[in-house]
Amino acid sequence: MIRSLSIPERQVALALSVALALLGLAMAAAARHGAMAVHGAMAMALGLALLFALGGALYDPDAPADRARRYYDEPTRFGIVMTLCWALIGMGVGVWVAALLYWPEATPPWPATSFGRLRPVHTTSVIFGFGGNALIATSFHVLQRTSRARLADAISPWMVLIGFNLFCAWAVTGYLMGSTQSKEYAEAEWYADIWLVVIWVTYFVLYLRTLARRAEPHIYVANWYYMAFILVVAMLHIVNNIALPVSLAGAKSFTIWAGVQDAMVQWWYGHNAVAFFLTAGFLGMLYYFLPVRSGRPIWSYRLSIVSFWGIVFFYIWVGSHHLHYTALPYWVQTLGMTFSVMLLVPSWASAGNAIATLNGAWHKVRDDATLRFMFVAAVFYGLSTFEGSFLAIRPVNSLSHYTDWTVGHVHSGTLGWVAMIIFGAIYTLVPQLWGRETMAWPRAVEWHFWLAVTGTLIYVVSMWNAGITQGLMWRTYDANGALSYSFLQSVQAMAPYYLLRTIGGALFLTGAVICALNCRATMRAASEGATATDRPLAPQPAE
Amino acid sequence: MLRLHYNLEKLSMGLVVGIIVAASIGGAVEIAPLFTIDETVAIPDDLRPQTPLELAGREIFIREGCYACHSQMVRHLADEIDRYGPYSLAAESAYDHPMLWGSKRTGPDLARLGGKYSDAWHVAHLINPRAVAPTSIMPAYPWLTARLDTDILSAELATLALLGVPYSEDMVANAGRDALAQSRPDSDGAANVTERYGETVAIRAFDGDTSRLTEMDALVAYLQSLGTLTRAAYETLGQEAAR
Ligand code: HEM
Numbered sequence: 001m002i003r004s005l006s007i008p009e010r011q012v013a014l015a016l017s018v019a020l021a022l023l024g025l026a027m028a029a030a031a032r033h034g035a036m037a038v039h040g041a042m043a044m045a046l047g048l049a050l051l052f053a054l055g056g057a058l059y060d061p062d063a064p065a066d067r068a069r070r071y072y073d074e075p076t077r078f079g080i081v082m083t084l085c086w087a088l089i090g091m092g093v094g095v096w097v098a099a100l101l102y103w104p105e106a107t108p109p110w111p112a113t114s115f116g117r118l119r120p121v122h123t124t125s126v127i128f129g130f131g132g133n134a135l136i137a138t139s140f141h142v143l144q145r146t147s148r149a150r151l152a153d154a155i156s157p158w159m160v161l162i163g164f165n166l167f168c169a170w171a172v173t174g175y176l177m178g179s180t181q182s183k184e185y186a187e188a189e190w191y192a193d194i195w196l197v198v199i200w201v202t203y204f205v206l207y208l209r210t211l212a213r214r215a216e217p218h219i220y221v222a223n224w225y226y227m228a229f230i231l232v233v234a235m236l237h238i239v240n241n242i243a244l245p246v247s248l249a250g251a252k253s254f255t256i257w258a259g260v261q262d263a264m265v266q267w268w269y270g271h272n273a274v275a276f277f278l279t280a281g282f283l284g285m286l287y288y289f290l291p292v293r294s295g296r297p298i299w300s301y302r303l304s305i306v307s308f309w310g311i312v313f314f315y316i317w318v319g320s321h322h323l324h325y326t327a328l329p330y331w332v333q334t335l336g337m338t339f340s341v342m343l344l345v346p347s348w349a350s351a352g353n354a355i356a357t358l359n360g361a362w363h364k365v366r367d368d369a370t371l372r373f374m375f376v377a378a379v380f381y382g383l384s385t386f387e388g389s390f391l392a393i394r395p396v397n398s399l400s401h402y403t404d405w406t407v408g409h410v411h412s413g414t415l416g417w418v419a420m421i422i423f424g425a426i427y428t429l430v431p432q433l434w435g436r437e438t439m440a441w442p443r444a445v446e447w448h449f450w451l452a453v454t455g456t457l458i459y460v461v462s463m464w465n466a467g468i469t470q471g472l473m474w475r476t477y478d479a480n481g482a483l484s485y486s487f488l489q490s491v492q493a494m495a496p497y498y499l500l501r502t503i504g505g506a507l508f509l510t511g512a513v514i515c516a517l518n519c520r521a522t523m524r525a526a527s528e529g530a531t532a533t534d535r536p537l538a539p540q541p542a543e
Numbered sequence: 544m545l546r547l548h549y550n551l552e553k554l555s556m557g558l559v560v561g562i563i564v565a566a567s568i569g570g571a572v573e574i575a576p577l578f579t580i581d582e583t584v585a586i587p588d589d590l591r592p593q594t595p596l597e598l599a600g601r602e603i604f605i606r607e608g609c610y611a612c613h614s615q616m617v618r619h620l621a622d623e624i625d626r627y628g629p630y631s632l633a634a635e636s637a638y639d640h641p642m643l644w645g646s647k648r649t650g651p652d653l654a655r656l657g658g659k660y661s662d663a664w665h666v667a668h669l670i671n672p673r674a675v676a677p678t679s680i681m682p683a684y685p686w687l688t689a690r691l692d693t694d695i696l697s698a699e700l701a702t703l704a705l706l707g708v709p710y711s712e713d714m715v716a717n718a719g720r721d722a723l724a725q726s727r728p729d730s731d732g733a734a735n736v737t738e739r740y741g742e743t744v745a746i747r748a749f750d751g752d753t754s755r756l757t758e759m760d761a762l763v764a765y766l767q768s769l770g771t772l773t774r775a776a777y778e779t780l781g782q783e784a785a786r
Pocket residue numbers: 091092094095096097098099119122123126127131406407410411414415418419501502504505506508509611646647649
């Protein structure tokens with residue numbers, strides 16, 4: 001990875017590593033103890049490690065002279081490896097917390113491994129670690145291929161990837177130490193949030209600068225989605241995380257939002273994290289990898305325009321469907337509900353467009369497990385958006401809210417859609433970027449596919465049952481007009497579903513482990529030449 | 544239209560501006576009006592801010608992730624009112640930075656918890672939930688018997704005061720002392736706590752031991768304060784029932 005940098009670039013990178021180590025030192029020295037001190041030490045260790053690595057290779061042979069005419073794939077390779085690592089961490093913790101709900105006595109008597117601290121470790125590892133690395137890695141690939149241009153410079157991709165992973169590591173270790181803002185999907189404390197803003201701006205500038213070098217007049221549709229993902233996530237992240245630290249020398253801060261305003265800002269953020277992180281970015285992935293893998297152009301260009309702007313415009317309105325019947329003003333709930341139902345149109349337009357693209361390539365879907373991952377992803381995208389619009393209807397939400405039905409919906413979206421499209425992209429990219437014809441064990445892809453589908457179905461169906469049972473038990477009255485069930489009875493009724501969910505999750509995790517091993521075998525078998533030189537710029541076939 | 548878009552696709556900045564505009568409208572329409580809430584939702588006269596000890600408990604609640612399983616928002620639905628108590632009003636969380644309404648009820652709602660159980664019940668339940676509710680799936684929290692760190696409380700109250708929570712200079716300056724005094728009814732400081740935070744504040748050794756100020760004291764004080772910071776929700780429901 002260092003050999004791909006020119007010597008002056010290595011010097012700049014060296015300076016940045018020193019800056020990172022100093023920042024870490026300053027944080028650790030100011031805080032002295034607690035989460036911020038540990039995080040300072042982590043940053044310092046990372047800075048020093050990079051420093052030594054760079055220092056040792058500073059005067060190795062210079063980067064190849066003709067590299068400007070080649071793609072820069074080293075960052076994508078690194079991002080894919082990180083994606084796989086976070087997949088194992090996040091899903092491993094997911095299965096563990098699922099098991100804890102069935103078997104709470106298994107909680108070890110240490111604060112760090114308690115359910116309440118591990119749950120955000122799960123959500124952050126899978127959404128940001130697994131999903132985020134996959135988005136960044138594929139966005140670099142797609143951006144270069146569809147623009148027929150090399151990334152605008154060689155340092156900022158590394159800043160983005162390494163900085164983003166430091167953010168994830170800070171966040172996750174913070175929760176274990178009890179440092180959290182408690183805002184769902186935005187639990188990381190203020191300094192990590194500021195750090196992420198810096199990383200994100202670097203990412204956006206890199207994106208625009210690379211687009212500016214494109215050899216194609218048009219910006220391909222996948223890039224619109226990636227751009228919407230980067231821009232809107234920045235907007236949401238900044239507004240939701242504005243906080244006042246209690247002291248600059250400590251992790252603790254208070255959000256400036258309070259009560260009902262905080263609730264609205266939080267779910268404006270929360271739902272659009274779903275929309276622009278877990279949906280828009282991944283639609284970008286879908287719009288590139290599905291056509292490439294199936295060898296068919298996107299079915300309708302017109303539909304892709306309509307659905308893009310529909311999604312960008314409608315999604316922002318729907319956050320209030322997380323707050324039905326609460327103290328949020330009624331008119332805001334009504335707006336959220338209305339737009340959620342309308343959102344089904346652009347959502348299904350996207351899903352339909354993807355599925356129609358496969359027309360004429362169904363034999364490939366049958367034979368190629370990688371393409372099947374993408375097809376199943378599009379189907380689950382359609383299913384979970386339908387379910388979402390349904391759950392957003394106020395009377396339905398009165399039953400589903402607070403129950404495991406929401407969790408079922410979440411995982412039909414995240415396992416069925418997000419994870420499946422990522423696996424599809426990974427199986428497409430890994431052989432290509434490591435210079436091989438196919439994955440090392442093609443049969444294992446097939447195994448992974450069936451494990452993933454079975455696991456998802458078991459998970460989602462058991463949570464539907466759990467949620468509806470819970471919702472009904474909470475609201476059932478007996479003949480005398482008293483509530484029929486105590487809360488504890490509803491907890492007991494969940495046991496079989498929680499067990500099933502754990503089994504489904506374990507199957508899904510097994511698939512992910514197989515994927516990681518398969519990727520490792522493929523990477524190991526790569527010839528030296530395949531990763532040492534970048535591929536020449538070439539017309540890209542997706543359009 | 545298609546023609547227009549065809550040209551837009553050639554301009555990266557055009558797309559950027561388009562995305563920002565399209566993605567700003569919804570938020571602006573729904574969020575901006577909420578900031579006039581101070582005029583639309585009156586803060587009840589009897590609403591008090593949390594005492595330093597309760598605030599410390601709230602932070603433990605956040606630290607341990609209790610909010611991942613417990614909501615604090617009774618919705619405006621008959622069965623919820625019957626199960627938990629009066630539905631929650633916006634004004635009740637007006638001083639909550641952040642709000643803890645929650646999104647998942649693996650355990651019951653806690654918005655109306657204050658006074659429902661004795662302190663001893665809470666202590667036993669937190670140390671091992673299965674000791675009092677044999678089929679509970681709530682985790683045990685045996686480490687809450689650790690000493691409570693009160694050093695940061697003054698700075699925390701000062702920060703919240705900056706954000707608009709009505710903590711007086713007096714309250715900020717004495718936060719650490721008040722936290723200790725609230726758990727020691729016989730101490731000299733106890734009267735000061737009542738004077739500063741009102742008669743409704745509970746002053747006792749929440750973990751049953753006056754010799755040590757523990758995290759358990761703080762957490763139980765917080766749990767016992769839930770739903771008791773104002774009577775507004777009860778009054779509103781009462782008025783609706785009368786009508
Ligand atoms: C191995 C597979 C997985 C298992 C076993 C699993 C398990 C769990 C469990 C037990 C919870 C807590 C539910 C509760 O509090 O009742 C949860 C929450 C969550 N998981 Fe997963 N998970 C898995 C994969 C994923 C993936 C891949 C993603 C995202 C890409 C994801 C995203 C989430 C989110 C967003 C929540 C929070 C849901 C909410 O607040 O309603 N999970 N998961």
